[in-house]
Amino acid sequence: MNLDIAKIRADFPILSRQVNGKPLVYLDNGASAQKPQVVIDAITQAYSQEYANVHRGLHYLSNLATEKYEGVRGTIARFLNAGSEEEIIMNSGTTEGINMVAYGWAMPRMEAGDEIVLSIMEHHANIVPWHFLRERQGVVIKWVETDARGDLDPQKVIDAIGPKTKLVAITHMSNVLGTVVDVKAITAGAHAKGVPVLVDGSQAAVHMPVDVQDIGCDFYAITGHKLYGPSGSGAIYVRRERMDEMRPFMGGGDMIRDVSRDNVTWNDPPMKFEAGTPGIVQMIGLGVALDYMTGLGMQNIAEYERSLRNYARDRLAGLNWVQVQGHSDSKGAIFSFTLDGAAHAHDISTVLDKKGVAVRAGAHCCMPLMEHLGQNATCRASFGVYNTSEEVDVLIDALELCHDLFS
């Protein structure tokens, strides 16, 4: 099925606004995506008609909010094809999900000298929690590098797993290079060596169908604000056996069964891992966003974005003064680039902004990767389902202006 992109664009009110007197060309989806009207309406409806705290009250509104909120667990489970909704822990996003695994699963079972294998492409959210373990209990981080095309050879990751490796933590899609990693092959190889795998799905889940049972991974983290949903929403899939091994990371209301002066017993998982009042409305909004994406069809989204990627790739290749980082065949519609000459990425993005084009400039929370690439900063144009080839043309025109200004 071909997607009707004009219709999709009309679903996102912000896309019709102007920025600096120019039509907005929003190419910063890798940082956070815009929200369709259905999500905005769901948030308004939840706050204006259906709001109360969840899981606690016995009154009508509390029951209604609980029903809506808990319904999202099933939506997420279906979106990721988890075996059961009990394998879904709802949270504020990937950062919380990975920290939960670091504190709740890895910390109690890792000692000085134990290893965790990461790729050089990881976002700081999938690096810094492991640095806590390195700093605090002597865990060793082993890095696996990408090749010149920005590809990550799954076998290199598997080969890096030694007798002391306790976890492989790997991105499914790089937020800088757009490279899609073969996490299924990595999981199969890691499991053959008895090592669990955490997948950072922050980017991948936005752009392609994800099936955690097919991948076979132990943990899969997603973040709602990139999935056209509200900020402060997210989830982590945790395979049942791993959940049984995990201890709670945060304590508070909701995650307990019984508390006395001298004792505490836990609620059943996944509630055991959801302390305190959650992002009730954010999660309700995320459920609507996932339904919206499912309605478009994740395969359709993947196919459309592939054509957009090809168009952008070919147009950027026509500018021999633009250096794009990463040329993997599996690359998604994310382009990090620098321009020949002395122009800093921040200056380029400022000029693009004057033309209404929103990109991100900097290290993209991926400093080890930037060092590996020999870059301090790049500009990044990251596409979503509502972007068009005409917007690629606007980007190219604005880059030509940068070239004129800075060369």
Ligand code: PLP
């Ligand atoms: N992992 C990747 C690959 C990302 O791109 C991001 C966000 O930029 C994150 C993790 C962190 O997500 P959040 O800040 O929503 O927790």
